[in-house]
Amino acid sequence: MHIHRLEKIWLVFGIAMLFIFLAVLGVGAFAMGLEPPGSHGMGAVDPQMVDKTAPFDHPGLRQIGENEYEAYMLAFAFGFSPDKMEVPAGAKIHFYITSKDVVHGFAIPGTNVNVMVVPGEVNHITHTFTQPGEYLVICNEYCGAAHEQMMTTIVVK
Ligand code: CUA
Numbered sequence: 001m002h003i004h005r006l007e008k009i010w011l012v013f014g015i016a017m018l019f020i021f022l023a024v025l026g027v028g029a030f031a032m033g034l035e036p037p038g039s040h041g042m043g044a045v046d047p048q049m050v051d052k053t054a055p056f057d058h059p060g061l062r063q064i065g066e067n068e069y070e071a072y073m074l075a076f077a078f079g080f081s082p083d084k085m086e087v088p089a090g091a092k093i094h095f096y097i098t099s100k101d102v103v104h105g106f107a108i109p110g111t112n113v114n115v116m117v118v119p120g121e122v123n124h125i126t127h128t129f130t131q132p133g134e135y136l137v138i139c140n141e142y143c144g145a146a147h148e149q150m151m152t153t154i155v156v157k
Contacts, residue, residue, distance in 0.1 A: 047119035050074065050100050051081075061085055064094075073097040075104040075117045077144050080137060080152035089132045089156045098122045104150065105140035116141060129156040 003011075028034040050056045051074060059072045059081045071093050074081040087093055097106050099119040106123070107114040115123045117139075129135065139150035 044120060045098055045122055047098070047100050050098055055096075056098065061087060061093075065092075068092045068094070070094045070096060073106070075099045075106060075139065075150075077101050077104075078139075078146035078150040080106075080139075080150070082152070084153050084155065086155045086157060087129060089129055092126060092128050094124065094126045096122050096124055102143050103141050104143050105138070107138050107140045108135050108154070109138065111135070114140070129154070132156045 045053060045056070055062070055070075055072045056074050059074045062070045062072070064070050067088075067090065069087060069091055071085065071087065073085075073095060075097060076099065095106070095113070095115075097115070097117050098121060099117045101119060103119070104117040105114070106117050106125075108127070111127060111129075113125055113127050115125050117123055133156055135154040135156060137152045137154060139147060141147075143150065
């Protein structure tokens with residue numbers, strides 16, 4: 001069988017690329033210990049126990065710096081806990097949010113806050129509300145019969 005010279009070059013190139021990709025993946029996974037985001041211990045919680053586990057047993061706002069807060073929130077079918085939260089305008093808010101049942105969303109229309117809330121994982125997003133007002137928080141992942149009623153409010157003062 002005759003194979004054209006250019007075809008041979010492409011064949012060698014393609015096989016070489018395959019081995020380079022596999023080598024990069026292998027070195028990353030086994031030599032450097034890289035893992036997909038969220039597969040680490042730190043962000044993992046037991047969804048069955050999360051409402052009895054600190055800090056999610058008392059969800060809400062905690063001051064951690066002069067103008068910096070942590071907001072722990074729990075999503076469940078069909079709501080968020082706390083169901084209303086006040087935060088100061090201009091402060092850096094680190095949201096930590098997890099679900100105790102199914103996959104939910106955590107989105108604040110008009111901001112770039114929009115994350116998935118997965119049971120067993122703690123998702124994290126930081127946001128600063130510059131304008132005072134009432135901000136609606138909605139679930140944007142279909143999670144059951146009352147999905148469209150799943151919301152809460154953040155009051156920025
Ligand atoms: Cu929770 Cu949709």
